Amino acid sequence: MRLSTIMTEMVARVILLPTLVTALALLVKGYTSAGDGFSAGVVAGTVVAIQFIVFGPREPIARFPSPRHAPLLAFGGVLLALAVAFAPLLWGDPVLTQYPRPGEPVVHIGALAFHTALLFDVAVFLLVFGFIISVLGGIGSFERHSQGGES
Amino acid sequence: MPEVLRVLAPLVVALLGTLLVAVLGSLRPRVAAPLAVASAAMALVAALAMPAGASVDLSWAPTWGLRLSFAADGLARLYALLATGIGLAVLVYAAGYMPRHLAHAGHGPERAVRLYSLILLFMTAMLGLVLAQDLVLLIVFWDLTAITSYFLIGYEQEEEESRQAALTALLVTGISAILLILAGVILFVHHGTASIPAILARSEAGPIATASGVLIAVAALAKSAQVPLHFWLPRAMVAPTPVSAYLHSAAMVAAGVFLLGRVHPLIALSPPLRDGLVVVGFASMAVGGGLALAQVVLKRLLAYSTVAQYGYVVVLLGLGEVAGAAFYILAHALVKSALFMAAGAVTEATGQEQLDRLGGLGRALPGLAVGSGLAAAGLAGLPLTAGFFKDEVFFAGAAARGGPIPILAVAGAALTFAYTWRFWAGIFLGARRGTVQPLPLALTAPVLLLGLLVALGGIVPAVGARLAAAAGESMALEATPLALAYHLDRHAPNLMAVTTWALGMVAIVTAARWARVPRAIAAIGERYGPDRSMLVAIDTLTRFSRRLRAFEVQSLQRRIATILVSAAILVGATIVLAPPWPTFTLGDLPASDWPLVLFLVLAALAGLLATRSAGRATLVLALSAVGYSLAAVFTFIGAPDVALVAVLIETMMTVLLLGVLSLVPRDVAEPPSEPEPRDRYRSRAVGFVAAAFAFVVSWSALSWSAPDATMASAHIDLAPAAHADDVVTAILADFRGLDTLGEITVIAIALLGVLTFFVSEKST
Numbered sequence: 001m002r003l004s005t006i007m008t009e010m011v012a013r014v015i016l017l018p019t020l021v022t023a024l025a026l027l028v029k030g031y032t033s034a035g036d037g038f039s040a041g042v043v044a045g046t047v048v049a050i051q052f053i054v055f056g057p058r059e060p061i062a063r064f065p066s067p068r069h070a071p072l073l074a075f076g077g078v079l080l081a082l083a084v085a086f087a088p089l090l091w092g093d094p095v096l097t098q099y100p101r102p103g104e105p106v107v108h109i110g111a112l113a114f115h116t117a118l119l120f121d122v123a124v125f126l127l128v129f130g131f132i133i134s135v136l137g138g139i140g141s142f143e144r145h146s147q148g149g150e151s
Numbered sequence: 152m153p154e155v156l157r158v159l160a161p162l163v164v165a166l167l168g169t170l171l172v173a174v175l176g177s178l179r180p181r182v183a184a185p186l187a188v189a190s191a192a193m194a195l196v197a198a199l200a201m202p203a204g205a206s207v208d209l210s211w212a213p214t215w216g217l218r219l220s221f222a223a224d225g226l227a228r229l230y231a232l233l234a235t236g237i238g239l240a241v242l243v244y245a246a247g248y249m250p251r252h253l254a255h256a257g258h259g260p261e262r263a264v265r266l267y268s269l270i271l272l273f274m275t276a277m278l279g280l281v282l283a284q285d286l287v288l289l290i291v292f293w294d295l296t297a298i299t300s301y302f303l304i305g306y307e308q309e310e311e312e313s314r315q316a317a318l319t320a321l322l323v324t325g326i327s328a329i330l331l332i333l334a335g336v337i338l339f340v341h342h343g344t345a346s347i348p349a350i351l352a353r354s355e356a357g358p359i360a361t362a363s364g365v366l367i368a369v370a371a372l373a374k375s376a377q378v379p380l381h382f383w384l385p386r387a388m389v390a391p392t393p394v395s396a397y398l399h400s401a402a403m404v405a406a407g408v409f410l411l412g413r414v415h416p417l418i419a420l421s422p423p424l425r426d427g428l429v430v431v432g433f434a435s436m437a438v439g440g441g442l443a444l445a446q447v448v449l450k451r452l453l454a455y456s457t458v459a460q461y462g463y464v465v466v467l468l469g470l471g472e473v474a475g476a477a478f479y480i481l482a483h484a485l486v487k488s489a490l491f492m493a494a495g496a497v498t499e500a501t502g503q504e505q506l507d508r509l510g511g512l513g514r515a516l517p518g519l520a521v522g523s524g525l526a527a528a529g530l531a532g533l534p535l536t537a538g539f540f541k542d543e544v545f546f547a548g549a550a551a552r553g554g555p556i557p558i559l560a561v562a563g564a565a566l567t568f569a570y571t572w573r574f575w576a577g578i579f580l581g582a583r584r585g586t587v588q589p590l591p592l593a594l595t596a597p598v599l600l601l602g603l604l605v606a607l608g609g610i611v612p613a614v615g616a617r618l619a620a621a622a623g624e625s626m627a628l629e630a631t632p633l634a635l636a637y638h639l640d641r642h643a644p645n646l647m648a649v650t651t652w653a654l655g656m657v658a659i660v661t662a663a664r665w666a667r668v669p670r671a672i673a674a675i676g677e678r679y680g681p682d683r684s685m686l687v688a689i690d691t692l693t694r695f696s697r698r699l700r701a702f703e704v705q706s707l708q709r710r711i712a713t714i715l716v717s718a719a720i721l722v723g724a725t726i727v728l729a730p731p732w733p734t735f736t737l738g739d740l741p742a743s744d745w746p747l748v749l750f751l752v753l754a755a756l757a758g759l760l761a762t763r764s765a766g767r768a769t770l771v772l773a774l775s776a777v778g779y780s781l782a783a784v785f786t787f788i789g790a791p792d793v794a795l796v797a798v799l800i801e802t803m804m805t806v807l808l809l810g811v812l813s814l815v816p817r818d819v820a821e822p823p824s825e826p827e828p829r830d831r832y833r834s835r836a837v838g839f840v841a842a843a844f845a846f847v848v849s850w851s852a853l854s855w856s857a858p859d860a861t862m863a864s865a866h867i868d869l870a871p872a873a874h875a876d877d878v879v880t881a882i883l884a885d886f887r888g889l890d891t892l893g894e895i896t897v898i899a900i901a902l903l904g905v906l907t908f909f910v911s912e913k914s915t
Binding site: 030031032033034035036037038039042043045046049050052053071074075077078081082085089094095096098100102103106113115117118120121123124127128130131132134135138139141 | 212792806809813814873876883889
């Protein structure tokens, strides 16, 4: 029972890039409006999940970098978060100090503001996104495996 | 070199060694052993170079009062020397021992890499433990020693016995470690600080000091294998010999009495607790010494001897003789590590590990005989060895207390004398039994070296005495001079020592007459002892858990019922214990809230539809309709971030559920025919009970005026300072960043579990 018709395939193809851009926007604008690393990760993960469901597990794996590397993304995210959390110890500030400190000026490039908290959010994004892809890839390879047994 | 580095150098060196050996060793197994020995040697040098009294104090989470606080006081220096020095000897020995040992079992030498790395990790944990001046750090390193010991004892993971022994050790020392955490919480809450010196300075006699003292003592005594929690130690001797040598002398078991020393002022506040220590110590001396007489397996004999020997130390600590206890630990560490390594070397040379199959090896293994002979003389407390003084401080402490204590002390020491003779003479004297293969230098040299150190400690006792006096001072928080010298007069310790030797010799000469008694006691102990009761307890728990699981996994309905009913029981208990009845209120309903009600009604309708739905796809869509309606409610009460997350999660769930349905064959995907009426009624009953409780609790919770409104407004006020317009993101990433860090760590661990599941499913 594959949910694959011409309609769904076309929609899935079309929404992929815009959704990823939306996720990016949710991520970087988290500090000024609704959204954060978690929401961005879920949005990006959902659109990839749709690819998996519509095209079956095989084609996304051919089209994207292999989901085998997704766990690296997730655990890389955890490492990044830990690094952001513990780096302030190096120059004598408590753990999880975010820069710039209150009262200090923020660096802007266009509408984008640079905080270390943003890096922390990126870490959360990587973890959530990597988690979803890893699980999807796992289920997908599992299904291919069991199908391989039949054919 | 900055002081920070000088204090932490041994710790850092050992940790780097652990990582280097693990990484480089896995690439090139041959470099692992030399690298491990070099790391241990450098750690020893760093421990020797630690400046006395220097300390490090870094605040790393100031709002929680967490500090990285280390100090190289006398106690820490003594233990650091032991951990690194004995560790070095053990690693040299292991470099010779492990390749041969593994070859016997048909394994390649590359398996030894893990052992070297773990021994260095153990060293790191011990160094951290003894240097720590903060309760949190102390507990972390305490648990690290327990975990490392688990992997070391269970090193031969294919052997059932080895895994069991490791689990027993972890259970006994790990469960008792919870008591230590409990004591830590009590002390932290009562004194408002986690700094150990501050807590010790502020402690006063009273229920708090007694309760925390008792909890800490139980944890420490379990670690030091004291009666009745001693049984894990003799089992742990299934580990490779270098591990046993380290565990019994300078690491695991020594950590217990270290902790008693570290919090000595707290324990000293409670005389009954001190008397309890004396009782436990003597009981361990009796049980350990008596059972050591019954053992035929070399390492098992030594393991019971360790139980008895730490009994001496616990007695000394109970008597308040802290400097004496420190000297005892020092002397025993040298002696016991040498004897273990000698036992392993003898087994390696002859292939035998039982006393009754060994004998007369003195000529064939002269170096080993001399080295272990000196160590055995030390264990028995003969003059011209450091052991003489370990017994002297013990006898002096016992004589000062008077009463029955000196008699018990002499009896315990006589037992030691007897089993030590049985061990050494049984291997090296008498008729020659067994064939001997030549041993490499790495197996003999550490034993000989440690034996010579034991002798040197008996000829020049001042060095050890100075170390012990400094350690005693940092335990008692006052000067505890310790002067050791030979007195050729009739003062009490000398008389007691002579009596001990006489009794011991009588015991040896008459051994044939009473040899059956300890064996009978050992047999009774095996059948009814604490070891057995723990097995029964674990067995019962396992069976209970299996039965619960068997009930739960029978059907989805039962599983859901288990979750919902137990949740209802918990909630019901809180309602009964703390009735929320007066707090139920009905608010008014302004017109602006009407859209909200509309969406709530929509959610309820979708929920009803879900219970009536015919196909599984309809069910999924109905459930997601519930979720979307609730998300819409959040937008109406002005929580766009929450609404966004709710919508996203709902979408994700719907997509995933549909995806899963697409994987399931069509005939399975349709719901089964009508369920049994009985099942249907039961489901309805469970659903009704759970829903009723959820309703009551939600109503009660909503009737409270939001208690954390002040917190919320504080966060909102803080948001501009954090350069954020969106307060929710600022809370997640900045104000409560630590919570987020914890949560993502949990997610990462869950991912590990999922990946493991996929890998194991694929391989089956």
